[in-house]
Amino acid sequence: MPAGTLYRGREGMWSWVAHRVTGVLIFFFLFVHVLDTALVRVSPEAYDDTIAVYKTPLVAVMEYGLVAAVLFHALNGLRVVAVDFWASGTRYQKQMLWTVVGLWLVLMAGAAYPVLGHAVREVFGS
Amino acid sequence: MSATSSVSATEGIGPDNPAPLVEPPRARSARTPKSTRTNFELYGWVFMRLSGIVLVVLVLGHLLIQLVLDGGVSKVSFAFVAGRWASPFWMAWDLIMLWLAMLHGANGLRTIINDYAQRDGTRFWLKMLLYTATVFTVLLGTLVIFTFDPNIR
Numbered sequence: 390m391p392a393g394t395l396y397r398g399r400e401g402m403w404s405w406v407a408h409r410v411t412g413v414l415i416f417f418f419l420f421v422h423v424l425d426t427a428l429v430r431v432s433p434e435a436y437d438d439t440i441a442v443y444k445t446p447l448v449a450v451m452e453y454g455l456v457a458a459v460l461f462h463a464l465n466g467l468r469v470v471a472v473d474f475w476a477s478g479t480r481y482q483k484q485m486l487w488t489v490v491g492l493w494l495v496l497m498a499g500a501a502y503p504v505l506g507h508a509v510r511e512v513f514g515s
Numbered sequence: 516m517s518a519t520s521s522v523s524a525t526e527g528i529g530p531d532n533p534a535p536l537v538e539p540p541r542a543r544s545a546r547t548p549k550s551t552r553t554n555f556e557l558y559g560w561v562f563m564r565l566s567g568i569v570l571v572v573l574v575l576g577h578l579l580i581q582l583v584l585d586g587g588v589s590k591v592s593f594a595f596v597a598g599r600w601a602s603p604f605w606m607a608w609d610l611i612m613l614w615l616a617m618l619h620g621a622n623g624l625r626t627i628i629n630d631y632a633q634r635d636g637t638r639f640w641l642k643m644l645l646y647t648a649t650v651f652t653v654l655l656g657t658l659v660i661f662t663f664d665p666n667i668r
């Protein structure tokens with residue numbers, strides 16, 4: 390790409406990029422997730438042994454990332470719907486994006502202990 | 516055509532000399548292929564929004580149950596799933612979530628493939644791969660919900 394021609398949008402473009410990336414991530418997770426859930430048709434041991442992976446500290450961090458992706462995609466998706474169907478939607482799209490980011494931060498802070506607590510206890514003892 | 520000549524082209528426009536008709540872009544004509552004469556893309560657009568609104572409740576509720584309530588992910592096991600799928604309510608919840616999330620995600624990926632895969636062949640085969648994986652996952656997930664057996668052993 391020639392230097393200096395990269396299009397740099399503002400909030401609207403970056404929220405679109407993030408919406409796209411999170412959507413793809415969630416879709417790939419869901420594919421694997423239906424496969425791991427299908428192990429309940431193999432045997433209780435096969436299912437429990439695989440779900441044990443979900444309980445390891447490293448995967449707990451990935452689960453926190455999944456929660457981050459789902460929360461952003463869900464909240465920003467509602468913003469997209471508001472922009473499309475609410476008459477003043479486009480006028481307030483920027484304010485709505487910062488509302489999304491604010492809500493996302495609050496919910497991520499709330500999810501930290503439930504999702505990561507057991508991993509912290511396992512890595513640092515007690 | 517230069518800017519000056521396009522200005523002069525609008526001179527003298529009046530009842531006896533109407534402005535030239537400009538075809539709207541992508542107007543349907545006799546040459547439009549049959550396959551683009553449906554409203555498929557409109558329905559897809561509406562479906563993304565309606566399914567998204569429903570998925571907010573289903574997926575965020577699911578994450579709350581699986582990762583936050585009752586000890587978080589540590590409590591998930593075969594016995595836990597058996598307890599949940601003893602109830603038709605949670606079977607229906609998971610079934611609707613499976614279908615809506617898969618179709619919503621697959622339609623989103625179809626858009627993304629159309630955006631980035633430029634060669635006709637690449638686009639075609641990526642979409643075939645996507646549709647195959649989607650049909651397989653939806654059928655497998657549906658089968659698992661309906662044939663679940665708590666006494667498998």
Ligand code: HEM
Nearest residue numbers: 419426452574581591596599609612613616656657659660
């Ligand atoms: C790491 C976070 C997650 C955990 C621990 C988890 C756990 C589970 C468990 C234990 C089940 C078995 C049935 C039940 O208890 O309801 C299940 C099923 C299911 N989950 Fe999740 N889940 C997670 C994230 C997600 C996400 C983000 C989605 C949607 C995008 C999702 C979609 C589904 C679907 C569709 C089923 C039904 C599968 C089938 O039909 O075989 N899950 N999940």
Ligand code: HEM
Nearest residue numbers: 409412413415416463466467567570571616620623624626
């Ligand atoms: C949690 C509730 C959800 C909401 C409110 C939501 C909302 C939306 C909306 C409104 C769009 C259309 C965006 C546009 O046309 O510009 C969209 C696109 C998309 N969604 Fe979702 N969605 C949700 C869940 C999911 C899930 C669970 C998946 C994955 C399985 C997913 C994957 C995608 C993908 C891949 C796209 C295409 C992105 C693009 O074209 O840039 N979404 N979502």
